[in-house]
Amino acid sequence: MKNLKVAYLLDFYGNLFADKQRDILEMYYQEDMSLAEIASSVGITRQGVYDNIKRGEKEILSMESKLMLMDRFLEISDSINKIEEVLKEKKIDDKEIFSELESIRSKI
Amino acid sequence: MKNLKVAYLLDFYGNLFADKQRDILEMYYQEDMSLAEIASSVGITRQGVYDNIKRGEKEILSMESKLMLMDRFLEISDSINKIEEVLKEKKIDDKEIFSELESIRSKI
Numbered sequence: 279m280k281n282l283k284v285a286y287l288l289d290f291y292g293n294l295f296a297d298k299q300r301d302i303l304e305m306y307y308q309e310d311m312s313l314a315e316i317a318s319s320v321g322i323t324r325q326g327v328y329d330n331i332k333r334g335e336k337e338i339l340s341m342e343s344k345l346m347l348m349d350r351f352l353e354i355s356d357s358i359n360k361i362e363e364v365l366k367e368k369k370i371d372d373k374e375i376f377s378e379l380e381s382i383r384s385k386i
Numbered sequence: 387m388k389n390l391k392v393a394y395l396l397d398f399y400g401n402l403f404a405d406k407q408r409d410i411l412e413m414y415y416q417e418d419m420s421l422a423e424i425a426s427s428v429g430i431t432r433q434g435v436y437d438n439i440k441r442g443e444k445e446i447l448s449m450e451s452k453l454m455l456m457d458r459f460l461e462i463s464d465s466i467n468k469i470e471e472v473l474k475e476k477k478i479d480d481k482e483i484f485s486e487l488e489s490i491r492s493k494i
Contacts (some may be wrong), residue, residue: 291453293452293453294449294452294453311405320406332454334494341402344401344402345399345401345402345453345455347453347455350493350494352491353489353493354493354494357486357487357489357490357493358486358490360482360486361483361486361487364482364483365483366461368478370476370478372472372476373469374469374472375469375472375473378466378468378469379465379469382460382462382465382466382490385458385461385462385465386458386462386494
């Protein structure tokens with residue numbers, strides 16, 4: 279079973295992996311390739327791909343337990359949405375505020 | 387020379403280190419202890435402390451180059467400050483907005 283959380287976490291922590299390992303994780307989790315397809319694309323055994331994925335999952339879940347980037351992303355997104363709702367309700371149409379909120383959204 | 391940036395980065399990435407290594411980095415960068423004092427406190431040689439610090443600096447700067455948590459923190463803080471300024475200028479005194487901005491600040 280693929281752990282869907284890992285697919286999301288790759289967006290946050292993918293940069294921490296060596297290129298080849300990141301490629302393998304992305305092919306598996308984001309491009310939905312089979313172990314055999316990845317093995318043939320990367321030029322290692324199917325078992326090698328499997329081991330890489332298992333090791334990567336463990337690392338990425340451990341990173342999230344320590345840095346909580348995804349958790350914080352979700353909470354901050356939620357706060358931005360709430361602020362935008364209040365601004366709309368109160369018909370406060372300030373371009374600078376909305377553009378700074380977008381800027382925050384792009385950086386979390 | 388102590389790298390001041392490392393002292394700040396410890397707040398972002400300290401959790402990624404094993405307890406003992408984090409202790410050593412914090413004693414050196416945040417509590418301003420000497421190598422000899424740290425060595426005696428941790429029970430390893432002065433050279434061991436020095437090696438730990440050098441390795442830690444390298445790791446923490448590499449993490450920041452990949453995840454840019456401090457960079458993003460500074461940019462998001464800046465956006466929050468700008469939004470608060472506009473709200474004050476326009477005399478928009480909405481408790482929910484300010485509390486959500488504080489909540490974002492506490493999570494970045």
